[in-house]
Each structure stands twice: as structure tokens, then as C-alpha cells.
Amino acid sequence: MNDVVKLLNNHRSLRKFTDEKLSDEMIRTLVGAAQSASTSSYVQAYSIMGVTDPEKKKALREISTQSYVEHNGHLFVFIVDFYRHKELAEQAGEEISYDKTENLIVGVVDASLAAQNMAVAAESMGLGICYIGSLRNDIKKAGEILGLPEGTFALFGMVAGFPEDEGSQKERLPFEAVYHENTYRRIDEVQSDIDAYDQRISDYYSERTDGKRADKWSEQIIGMLGKKQRLDVDAVLKEQGYLGQ
Amino acid sequence: MNDVVKLLNNHRSLRKFTDEKLSDEMIRTLVGAAQSASTSSYVQAYSIMGVTDPEKKKALREISTQSYVEHNGHLFVFIVDFYRHKELAEQAGEEISYDKTENLIVGVVDASLAAQNMAVAAESMGLGICYIGSLRNDIKKAGEILGLPEGTFALFGMVAGFPEDEGSQKERLPFEAVYHENTYRRIDEVQSDIDAYDQRISDYYSERTDGKRADKWSEQIIGMLGKKQRLDVDAVLKEQGYLGQ
Numbered sequence A, B: 001m002n003d004v005v006k007l008l009n010n011h012r013s014l015r016k017f018t019d020e021k022l023s024d025e026m027i028r029t030l031v032g033a034a035q036s037a038s039t040s041s042y043v044q045a046y047s048i049m050g051v052t053d054p055e056k057k058k059a060l061r062e063i064s065t066q067s068y069v070e071h072n073g074h075l076f077v078f079i080v081d082f083y084r085h086k087e088l089a090e091q092a093g094e095e096i097s098y099d100k101t102e103n104l105i106v107g108v109v110d111a112s113l114a115a116q117n118m119a120v121a122a123e124s125m126g127l128g129i130c131y132i133g134s135l136r137n138d139i140k141k142a143g144e145i146l147g148l149p150e151g152t153f154a155l156f157g158m159v160a161g162f163p164e165d166e167g168s169q170k171e172r173l174p175f176e177a178v179y180h181e182n183t184y185r186r187i188d189e190v191q192s193d194i195d196a197y198d199q200r201i202s203d204y205y206s207e208r209t210d211g212k213r214a215d216k217w218s219e220q221i222i223g224m225l226g227k228k229q230r231l232d233v234d235a236v237l238k239e240q241g242y243l244g245q
Helices: A003-009 A024-035 A054-064 A083-091 A101-124 A133-145 A187-208 A217-226 A233-239 B003-009 B024-035 B054-064 B083-091 B101-124 B133-145 B187-208 B217-226 B233-239
Strands: A046-051 A074-081 A128-132 A152-161 A179-181 B046-051 B074-081 B128-132 B152-161 B179-181
Touching: A003 A101, A003 B003, A003 B024, A003 B101, A024 A046, A024 A074, A024 A101, A024 B003, A046 A054, A046 A101, A046 A152, A054 A074, A054 A133, A074 A101, A083 B187, A083 B217, A101 A128, A101 A152, A101 B003, A101 B101, A101 B133, A101 B152, A101 B233, A128 A133, A133 A152, A133 A233, A133 B101, A152 B101, A187 A217, A187 B083, A217 B083, A233 B101, B003 B101, B024 B046, B024 B074, B024 B101, B046 B054, B046 B101, B046 B152, B054 B074, B054 B133, B074 B101, B101 B128, B101 B152, B128 B133, B133 B152, B133 B233, B187 B217
Parallel strands: A046 B179, A179 B046
Antiparallel strands: A046 A074, A074 A152, A128 A152, B046 B074, B074 B152, B128 B152
């Protein structure tokens, strides 16, 4: 296993950072690494926002509820972005559209590939990162805070910084439950793998909490997916010109 | 700049591979690296399919039209997947839903972060990769070929293999056009950067084709986004239980 694979396998989300800020050079390096990721048909359908204004960080923290949105080395926000394509088309007297489900997928994939490259680059530089999906708790307000024009929306944030703790890793689903060959294997073929995994996750929580908490992975995700949340995302995306189909 | 950042910055899509196949150990390493990426609220809403059956590879190539879908070291398909969550909830007598736009975003982001980790791992191992978004040329048929159940769809493929050429890199949008600080900068603030970039891309094509082709970046993306394509993605996702909102 080479050093890069070790780095990837060692990933953990970090949520506590020192006060030290990322340098401009670091920020440029991270954005450059992000941009080096593949992009669908060269469309580059994303922007990256750096947020340093204390008022804006505070406002975004209120949306997210996570303290590390305010306290970090740098706060990035990844933005799905067809605004500049639309403007360039108008200048050229041409008409384009990005209102199909396909376009939304392209934008979300493009921004995500870029973000994960940034995450890997940051960790290779000794920084820690955490994705901030909770900006979508109020995606409309997040867009207002960042002055986002039509054709854009805040997909997620990413905090980066100098680690103040080591974080911890949570075991992923077993290979057998996630990897299929040639044909999708239904639940009955992977049930025993998932059950054993569920038990390991339950044991993990139990050990860490002196038995106060012992939920399985499946219990966690059922609880989460049972809640209907972020129901406004659909309407906000449509306001921004997406999902008109 | 450290070696990992150099690796990321050196990315190029490769489309020509030798006949050598990836070993089982390599496949396990790649899937493990993919799974190490962050996942929204631990939901792990994706599966990874390896396609080795020659008939299936041929059928997927027909959808994609790209020869390297058939000729490569290994063909992966990344699948957005809430099927197992739904099955586990039913077993527990609970009801969950994944039909909100928010759920689609979570699944697409989860699968994309995993895929980009795989891409980085592959390149660190001396392999080349190329994303295959063109599986969405017929997303319904791709799902049928792979035996995908309700709650899943093929997001994109990724070919990996031992390189037979070096590929080439296409310059990305300038930092100034992609990175914003605190407030989104509208088109007039980045116009000169985009214009200069457009000219560089035009020169790049012109040099490589003896002047036969000299399109700017903006011309390319306007041409592409002017075509209405993959209009069936929306209906297929809805059939699979997504975007019911």
C-alpha cells in the first residue's frame, strides 16, 4: 500500500482547529488541486467561495449549528454554478439551459470531485477537514449571505485548518456489501455482512460511551432517513433555475 | 508543493490502456480508498459495480459509444444507492423516504467523493482513469444491464487501467474566475480573466490541429449546453423513487 493510499485510508473528519489561518499560498494550492479534478465535458460547473468575514461566518454557523463553521483555518463553500455559462451565452446571443435533471447531476458531480481533491490535498499538507452539508439546513439563506446569483447554489461547505485533535474513524460498510460484480446483489445476498457490520458499529459506540449508546449503523440511518428534512432544497433549486423539467 | 499535490495537479483523463487486467488486490485497494471518503451523516448512499462480463461491457460501450468502456484494465460503475437503506427499514418495520431533492444530492455527493478518492488512489498506483458520464446517454438501459433494483441508478462509470499513452491536460479556468472571497463576483468582475482564458484555449486547439480547430472554452460549453440531451434522466430517476417531491 503506497503513501497516497495510506493517506486516503487514514481520512477522518476533524472538527477542532487551532486559531492559525491558512496562508494565501495554501488557499491557492488547495483551489488548484480542486480544479485539477475531472470535469464533465470540460464544463467546470462550480465555484469555490472562501469565507473570512466574521459576520458571514457567524451567520453560516447559525445555519449549520456547528461551532467549527466559525472556528477553523479557512471556510470554503462549494457552489454549483451555471451562472457564468448563462452570462457568456447571452453575450454571444445564444440560448442555453441548465434546467434538466442531467444538468443538476453534472454540477453536483463536478463540485464534489473538486472538493474531494481539495480534501486530499489538505490532508497531505497536514491540515484537517470536515464537510459541512448542514449549510443546506437553510440553503436559501446561505445563498443570500454569499451573494449568489441565479444559476448557483451552495452545495456544501468545507472547513480546513490546523488540527487540534486527532478525530476518529468510523468503519465503513464491508467490501462485500458495497462492491458488486456484473450484477447487483440484493439484500439477501449481503444480509449477513451487514448484520455483522451492524454489530461491530454497536460495539464501537458501546465501548466509547460505557454502554450508554449502542445503536447499529442501520438504526442510525433509518432514524435519519425517517425524518423529513431540508424540504425547501427543491424549491430553492427551482428558483435558481434548476429542475425545471 | 508536496508529492500528493503534484499527483493531483498532474491528473489527466486516459483513454488508451494495455490489455492487462487489474488484480483482485488492486480492486480491493481502490474500493477501500473510495470508501474512506467522507459520507453525509454516515449514510454511505452508494454502491460500486465492477463489470468484467464481456457482453455487459459491450452493451455499456454501445450506450457510451466510447471504445475504452470495453478496453481497459477494469470498468467500475458508481451507483447512487438507497435500496439497502429501504430494505433495512422495511425489515425493522420503519418507514423511510429518499424521494426528496435533498436525498438525491446526498447520494450524488457521496458517490462522487468516493469516486474521486478512487481516481486519486488509482493514479498513485500508476494507473490511468477516465470518468464515463456517457453511461447516462441511456441511464435506464445501463440500470437494466447491471440488474439495478429500485432505489438505485448508475451515476457514472470509471475505467482504470495500465496506460498506453500519456494523455494530455486541458487548462482549467483561472483561479480568479473560480475563487470568490466572501461575496460572489459577477461576470463583469471576471470577464477579462475569462476572455484571456478563452484565448489561451483557442490557441491550444489551434496549435494541436494546425489551425483546423480554434474554439474558445466559452464556445465549447455554449455549444454543449445549447443541446438538450439526456432528457430521460429525470423520468428514470423518478421511476427509481427519486425526485418525488
